[in-house]
Amino acid sequence: MAEMITLVIDGKQVEARQGATILQAARAASIDIPTLCVHQKMLLYGACRICSVEAERNGQVRVVASCGYPVEEGLIVRTRSPRIDRIRKLLLELVAPQAMFQENVGGELRRLADEYGADIHRFEYRLNAKSNRCILCGLCVRYCEEIVGAPAIGFVGRGIERRVVFYPDIARRVFAGGMEWAAEVCPTGKIGAESDSSYFGFTVEDFLADRL
Numbered sequence: 001m002a003e004m005i006t007l008v009i010d011g012k013q014v015e016a017r018q019g020a021t022i023l024q025a026a027r028a029a030s031i032d033i034p035t036l037c038v039h040q041k042m043l044l045y046g047a048c049r050i051c052s053v054e055a056e057r058n059g060q061v062r063v064v065a066s067c068g069y070p071v072e073e074g075l076i077v078r079t080r081s082p083r084i085d086r087i088r089k090l091l092l093e094l095v096a097p098q099a100m101f102q103e104n105v106g107g108e109l110r111r112l113a114d115e116y117g118a119d120i121h122r123f124e125y126r127l128n129a130k131s132n133r134c135i136l137c138g139l140c141v142r143y144c145e146e147i148v149g150a151p152a153i154g155f156v157g158r159g160i161e162r163r164v165v166f167y168p169d170i171a172r173r174v175f176a177g178g179m180e181w182a183a184e185v186c187p188t189g190k191i192g193a194e195s196d197s198s199y200f201g202f203t204v205e206d207f208l209a210d211r212l
């Protein structure tokens with residue numbers, strides 16, 4: 001049986017098994033920490049950092065990504081503070097332009113932007129390419145790989161060209177019954193919103209053609 005660890009999260013004493021992450025310990029104690037790239041059924045990815053929290057040990061405070069940081073005996077965790085709120089606000093403002101659709105963002109990203117008072121237009125001027133509603137969190141790609149077991153969606157390109165694409169032959173077979181799962185995993189609403197009419201609309205072939 002795994003050893004149990006005691007830590008303090010937001011002033012509350014919490015028990016967690018050794019090896020658990022701060023995020024898992026917090027959720028088990030009904031303490032909310034926002035995430036954009038985590039799913040309980042999928043492996044850790046660590047892309048968005050929105051789950052950052054303050055972790056204090058021996059008087060030293062560090063900002064860590066709670067989805068990947070393991071619990072430690074006596075650790076003191078603060079999931080909200082002026083510093084954490086500033087970090088989350090900035091992270092949301094930085095990803096929002098990529099996720100923009102018709103001057104707005106949707107899904108969990110929208111909810112968090114409202115909660116943290118993020119100005120979703122602040123960094124629009126830095127977006128070189130057209131917004132494609134996607135923050136590259138990888139949840140849809142990993143869902144296909146890890147849960148469905150067929151790579152119907154994948155990443156292509158590097159840097160500012162990086163984006164998700166559908167592999168039509170696999171996607172038609174895998175998603176013949178619909179893509180309701182997408183509404184659950186996609187934090188911007190991209191796939192859920194585009195799935196009805198045109199989810200095969202952007203494929204790896206389109207991506208390659210765009211680059212010619």
Ligand code: SF4
Nearest residue numbers: 134135137138140186
């Ligand atoms: S389409 Fe949605 S789930 Fe997929 S990588 Fe982009 S934001 Fe994440």
Ligand code: FES
Nearest residue numbers: 035048049051067
């Ligand atoms: S939820 Fe922790 S890095 Fe994305």
